[in-house]
Amino acid sequence: MTDVVLPCLNEAPALPWLLSRMPAGYRPIVADNGSTDGSPEVAAAHGATVVHVPQRGFGAAAHAGLLAATADIVCFCDADGSFDPQQLSRVADPVRAGTADLVLGRRRPTTRRAWPVYARLANALLARRLRRGIGVALHDLGPMRAARRADLLALSLRDRRSGYPLEMVVAAARAGWRIHETDVAYAPRAAGTRSKVTGTVRGTAQAIHDMAKVLAE
Template structure:
């Protein structure tokens, strides 16, 4: 069994598709970060474990889901419908098979509109800075990722905002982890869902600022 943490804020429109497309052996944990659209109820109806996270922030939700997980291997997946749960084995496989300690899904847009220009530029800048700091040849700070639960907890990640995914990589690199990248499809998010990061220029700027603070530590 593999646990899948889905940080969630108002994603009722995309959750049914995501939760019904999870591969066999993958167990969903929806970390609800204060949704007002019934996301928690939708998640429960589709068999997910729901954890309510009162502290606002992507990292707060992601880490709360990690704490609730019990499987040896844990995946993280955005809840906006832009990533296909059927491709989770691509990122989990190398961890399960002992070939890598942390695997990120490098996003390959299925259509150009899936990845707005401002988000693409922000990701490229941060990935370049990350490569310079850690020497890890990553091209994307992919939101679909996998690692062993006990090892992740051992990193003692502190960021509770958008810097959490980047802190995971920098801390893993500092600990000597084997970090790998595999390609995954990146599609337009579900109708009615808007990314809190890539959906607007302001959202992207906020995420870049949070991640820059992590790199500056």
């Protein structure tokens, strides 16, 4: 069994499709961050384990999901329908095979609408800084990723906002992990949902601020 942590804030329209696409052997854990649109109920109705996370922040939800997981290997994936769970094996299999310690999905947009230019540019700049600063050969800080649960907990990640995904990579690199990336499809998020990070310039700016703080530390 592989656990899949799905940080969630008002993603009810996306959840039925997303959870119906979960492959056999992958258990969805929806870490709900205070949704007001019935997301927890929708998730539970479609077979997901629901974890209620009162502390706001992407990192708070992601880490709560990690703590709730029990499987050896844990995947992370956005809950907005932009990723197809059928591709989770692309990040999980190398970890399962022992050829990588952390695998990130490098986003390959299926349409121009999938990834706003300002968000893509910010991501590219951060990835370049990582390559130059700590020597990690990544081109995308993709939210679809996989690693072993015990190893992730040993990193003692502290960020509870948008810097959590970056802190994971930085801490893993410093710990000497083998970090790989693999292509995954990236589609426009489900109709009726809105990104809290890349959906607006303000959200992207906040994410950059949080990630810059992680790099500075």
